[in-house]
Amino acid sequence: KGAEEEEGNEDEGQTKRKRKRKRKKKQLSDEAETNEDDNQEKEKLTSIDHTIFVEGIPFDSREDDVRGFFVDNGCDDVIQLRLPQWQDSGRLRGYGHIVFNTTASREKAISELNGKNMGRRYLSIKAPNPPRPGTSAGAILGNKARDQPEGCNKVFVKNLPYDATEEDIQKAFVSCGKIIEGGVRLARNYSNHQSKGFGYVEFKNPEGAYAAVNRAAKPFGVVLSGRPCFVDYDEKEMKGSFRTDGGKLWQKQHGNVHGEN
Incomplete structure (x- = not known):
């Protein structure tokens, strides 16, 4: 009887492992399909x-x-x-x-x-006029994609509309990759909190930064309110003086995300 129980337990274990492998295979397949759909949409947005x-x-x-x-x-x-x-x-x-x-x-x-x-x-x-060689939105702004610094997951963005909010920028870049909580920071005037027209986007992974820079280098790459945006990798430490649209220090509102005090 003991031998039979052992054999039954072994069969049950094999069945569970097979189910686990099957679930994992389906999960990988679903993720690959999602990534392919995302890539196709990005291509359409710049086509x-x-x-x-x-x-x-x-x-x-x-x-x-x-x-x-x-x-x-x-x-x-x-x-x-x-x-x-x-x-x-x-x-x-x-x-x-x-x-x-x-x-x-x-x-x-x-x-x-x-x-x-x-x-x-x-x-x-x-139909829109096809961009002449060297005159895409990215090229006009000098937005030629350069080699990505190792591990860089943050980008610098300029030529933003002055009325663009953090939420607007988040929507423009979210298709490039997951953005960390509070990962969009706008440079604002100290006295009136108005945007200065540039800021930063921090992604969870370097792949997001890579997608953003390379997308911006294409015709109609990253456009907000009709303005083509310049996007480049940023390796500098984020300044603690950045503020939200309400005038609060960004570091105080979102610093806990990065483990800052």
């Missing part, structure tokens, strides 16, 4: 083949209105709107780029929606 240029947007429209216009007209797979705004009022400037998930929606927008009314204005919709 001219998925992008249109629009003029004639009503100045009193909001981003949701623009998105709704295309959805209502059969182009319902908008994945990004890059619509410049006036800094003083936050109103749209009336033009911008829109990225679709499929080339079919992009072609439909150009062929069927060009000249169509949106509110009291006529929309002009066309």
Whole structure:
């Protein structure tokens, strides 16, 4: 009987190990599929083949209105709107780029929606001009991807819209990789707490920083409110004088994340 019990326990152990291996294999497969989907979306966001240029947007429209216009007209797979705004009022400037998930929606927008009314204005919709060699958004700003310093997981970002918040920047970079808690820091004016137009993004892993720098070097790489952003690796220690939009010292609010006092 003892031998039978031993054999039964051994069979049960093998079954558990098989299940564990199967679960691990499925987990790895799911992670690989997720990474592939993320990579495909990043490529679309920087691809001219998925992008249109629009003029004639009503100045009193909001981003949701623009998105709704295309959805209502059969182009319902908008994945990004890059619509410049006036800094003083936050109103749209009336033009911008829109990225679709499929080339079919992009072609439909150009062929069927060009000249169509949106509110009291006529929309002009066309393919964006292809960037000339050396004149991509990244190249204009000197954003040529350099070799990544070993272990570097932080990037420096400039040419940011002055009204861009930490949350706006987080959304722009989150597809590059996981950002640590409180990992977006804006340089702000000491007296009025207004952004100075540059800041830093700290990722959990160096792969995030690598993805951000290389994405910014492409046409339409990293754009906020119509402004192409310069992105480069940053190896310096973060200054303790950075403040949040409420004027609090960043270090006091988020320092515990890094084990600082």
